[in-house]
Amino acid sequence: MSTLDKNDIKQRRLVDFKHGCSYGKFGKTKAYELIAQERIRAYKMGGKTLIDLDSIDEYHASLPRVESRAMI
16 A cells, blocks of 8 residues: 555645635526536535535636627
8 A cells, every 4th residue: 555645636625605606706506507517516515515616717718718809
C-alpha cells in the first residue's frame, strides 16, 4: 500500500448554495436546473447543499461565445 502525496489529491472548492449562486452569477432556480442536468456538481452535507466551484468554472467555459456583428 502506498502513501498518497498531497499533490495526488485534488481538493474540491465547495461553498454553500447561496455563495455558489453568487459565484456563478445565477439564481437558485437556474442552479437547481444546472444540478438536475448535471452541468454543475452539488453535494449534500447534513442538511446543506454545497456547490463545487470548479464545476461552475467548467460550465462557464462550455458556454458558446457571442459573435459580434461588424457595424458598417
